[in-house]
Amino acid sequence: MRDSYHETLDGITDDLVEMSRLVGVAMERATTALLDSDLGLAESVIAADEDVDLRQSALEAKAFDLLALQQPVATDLRIVVTSLRMSADLERMGDLAQHIAKVARMRYPDQTIPYGFRPVITDMSRLAVHIVAKTGKIIILKDVKAALGLERDDDEMDLLHRKLFTMLLAPGYNAGIETAIDITLCGRYYERYADHAVSVARRVVYLVTGEKVAGWRH
Amino acid sequence: MRDSYHETLDGITDDLVEMSRLVGVAMERATTALLDSDLGLAESVIAADEDVDLRQSALEAKAFDLLALQQPVATDLRIVVTSLRMSADLERMGDLAQHIAKVARMRYPDQTIPYGFRPVITDMSRLAVHIVAKTGKIIILKDVKAALGLERDDDEMDLLHRKLFTMLLAPGYNAGIETAIDITLCGRYYERYADHAVSVARRVVYLVTGEKVAGWRH
Numbered sequence: 001m002r003d004s005y006h007e008t009l010d011g012i013t014d015d016l017v018e019m020s021r022l023v024g025v026a027m028e029r030a031t032t033a034l035l036d037s038d039l040g041l042a043e044s045v046i047a048a049d050e051d052v053d054l055r056q057s058a059l060e061a062k063a064f065d066l067l068a069l070q071q072p073v074a075t076d077l078r079i080v081v082t083s084l085r086m087s088a089d090l091e092r093m094g095d096l097a098q099h100i101a102k103v104a105r106m107r108y109p110d111q112t113i114p115y116g117f118r119p120v121i122t123d124m125s126r127l128a129v130h131i132v133a134k135t136g137k138i139i140i141l142k143d144v145k146a147a148l149g150l151e152r153d154d155d156e157m158d159l160l161h162r163k164l165f166t167m168l169l170a171p172g173y174n175a176g177i178e179t180a181i182d183i184t185l186c187g188r189y190y191e192r193y194a195d196h197a198v199s200v201a202r203r204v205v206y207l208v209t210g211e212k213v214a215g216w217r218h
Numbered sequence: 219m220r221d222s223y224h225e226t227l228d229g230i231t232d233d234l235v236e237m238s239r240l241v242g243v244a245m246e247r248a249t250t251a252l253l254d255s256d257l258g259l260a261e262s263v264i265a266a267d268e269d270v271d272l273r274q275s276a277l278e279a280k281a282f283d284l285l286a287l288q289q290p291v292a293t294d295l296r297i298v299v300t301s302l303r304m305s306a307d308l309e310r311m312g313d314l315a316q317h318i319a320k321v322a323r324m325r326y327p328d329q330t331i332p333y334g335f336r337p338v339i340t341d342m343s344r345l346a347v348h349i350v351a352k353t354g355k356i357i358i359l360k361d362v363k364a365a366l367g368l369e370r371d372d373d374e375m376d377l378l379h380r381k382l383f384t385m386l387l388a389p390g391y392n393a394g395i396e397t398a399i400d401i402t403l404c405g406r407y408y409e410r411y412a413d414h415a416v417s418v419a420r421r422v423v424y425l426v427t428g429e430k431v432a433g434w435r436h
Contacts, residue, residue, distance in 0.1 A: 064299060071289040081282060081302065088303065168395055177386055177398050184402045 005070050008062055012083045013139060015059040019090040020136035020200070022052050024129050026097035027193060031125035033104040034186070035118060037111055045101035052094035059087045075207075082203050086139075089196040093132065096193040103182055112182050114175045117167060121183075124160045124190040127153060128197070135197045138204050147201040157194040161187050223288050226280055230301045231357060233277040237308040238354035238418070240270050242347050244315035245411060249343035251322040252404070253336060255329055263319035270312035277305045293425075300421050304357075307414040311350065314411040321400055330400050332393045335385060339401075342378045342408040345371060346415070353415045356422050365419040375412040379405050 026045050033042035063080050066072060072080055103112055113121050131153050138147045164187040167173065168180050206212055244263050251260035281298050284290060290298055321330055331339050349371050356365045382405040385391065386398050424430055 064295070067285065067299065068291050068295055073286050077282070077286055081285065081299075084299065084302065085306065088306065165399065168399060173395060177391060177395070180395050180398050181383065181386060181402050184399050185406065188403065188406065 005066070005072075008066050008070075009072075009076060009079065012059055012062055012066075012080065015055055015062070016083060016086055016090065016139050016200075017136050019052055019055050019059075019087060019094075020132050020139065020197075022048070022055065023090055023093040023097055023193075024132040024136070026052070026094055027100070027125060027132070028129050030097045030100040030104070031121065033101050034112055035121065037104065037108055039105060039108045042101040042104040042108070046098050046105065049094045049098045052091055056087045056091040060084065078207060082207055086200045086203050089200045093193050093196045096189045096196075099189050100186055103186055107182065112179070113186075114179060117164070117183060120160055120163055120167065121186065121190075124157065124164075124187070127157050127160065128190050128193050131157070131194050131197045135201045138201045142204060142208050144205050144208050147205045150198050150201045154194055154198045157191055161191045223284070223290075226284050226288075227290075227294060227297065230277055230280055230284075230298065233273055233280070234301060234304055234308065234357050234418075235354050237270055237273050237277075237305060237312075238350050238357065238415075240266070240273065241308055241311040241315055241411075242350040242354070244270070244312055245318070245343060245350070246347050248315045248318040248322070249339065251319050252330055253339065255322065255326055257323060257326045260319040260322040260326070264316055264323065267312045267316045270309055274305045274309040278302065296425060300425055304418045304421050307418045311411050311414045314407045314414075317407050318404055321404055325400065330397070331404075332397060335382070335401060338378055338381055338385065339404065339408075342375065342382075342405065345375055345378065346408050346411050349375070349412050349415045353419045356419045360422060360426050362423050362426050365423045368416050368419045372412055372416045375409055379409045 026048060029041055030045045032038060033045060063084050066080055067077075131150060134146060134150060134153070137143065138150075164183060168183060173180075202212070244266060247259055248263045250256060251263060281302050284298055285295075349368060352364060352368060352371070355361065356368075382401060386401060391398075420430075
């Protein structure tokens with residue numbers, strides 16, 4: 001049987017996993033709302049971010065109580081402190097998915113993303129969702145090898161992000177300034193979302209190995 | 219005489235104040251580098267971000283040692299945990315100033331910001347630097363009233379940010395897509411920088427009053 005101390009500690013990990021699931025769903029739906037100009041779906045993504053925020057508040061409260069009442073040391077202390085930072089990353093990922101849904105809402109009923117840009121936006125979203133799914137598993141399994149593998153996914157996201165700019169600057173681009181602004185911001189949201197997910201995975205590596213991964217800050 | 223426990227706790231606050239000073243200087247210089255196409259200054263801002271990162275690492279180490287060895291409770295515990303989050307905001311503000319310096323470096327020797335956009339970029343930067351200077355004082359003085367006053371500054375930043383988009387979308391805009399992308403991203407960096415500074419100030423309010431400020435999450 002687990003005591004209440006370890007139950008709370010496990011509860012914090014469960015919250016992180018649930019947050020990664022929620023922000024993964026949010027990003028997938030936000031992209032669908034963006035590409036299909038689906039106002040209802042955009043609104044539901046915007047409203048659902050509240051759940052992510054509540055989950056983070058619950059995690060913070062648990063972590064604070066654990067620190068105050070149980071005074072964990074060594075590895076447990078590191079888990080609690082690191083979880084606070086990870087939850088902040090995940091909460092921010094929810095905001096970024098929400099930002100994409102807000103672009104869809106702002107432009108409705110117009111198509112925000114021109115036809116030629118749909119594949120790269122789809123790729124960025126798929127990769128972002130893939131990365132956060134991996135991150136969730138990495139949190140559960142404390143899988144350092146998988147966490148290190150995420151660096152390649154992050155490199156791929158950077159390539160897609162650069163491709164977006166190349167396409168915007170190509171001579172044939174003719175969708176105008178407003179669309180260029182929307183695409184620039186959405187591209188930034190996908191890229192930041194992936195950065196935060198990779199950052200969460202890096203913290204798992206740190207928890208397990210005590211070693212910071214190169215490029216830690218990004 | 220202060221004991222070592224309170225010295226460490228004060229040291230954490232000093233680190234936060236020093237980080238806000240460093241990221242304020244970074245933003246001021248980054249904007250000068252951007253507007254004057256000053257490559258040397260841009261490089262120095264990019265290099266100086268290391269100091270912010272080191273300061274944050276030092277703060278994290280102090281906070282962790284304090285939690286592990288002194289097991290603070292109640293208000294002191296809240297200060298330590300909240301400081302970790304505040305330092306993450308400040309570290310990110312350093313990154314955002316660095317991003318602006320990187321735009322200046324990438325476009326050098328070209329002028330990134332067209333003549334007509336210089337006043338609004340100057341205003342955004344001045345306001346960002348003003349906000350972080352206030353935030354530093356708020357951390358020192360635990361000045362809740364000043365922290366609440368920052369909300370107005372943040373509203374002004376949002377207005378400037380919207381003005382930037384209005385100018386980009388005005389019929390007379392003719393500086394091209396690449397410049398529109400640069401301006402969109404720089405605008406986003408200033409706005410996020412201010413958001414983080416306001417978030418730090420809100421955490422001071424929370425520490426002093428136990429009340430979360432409306433709009434806490436942004």
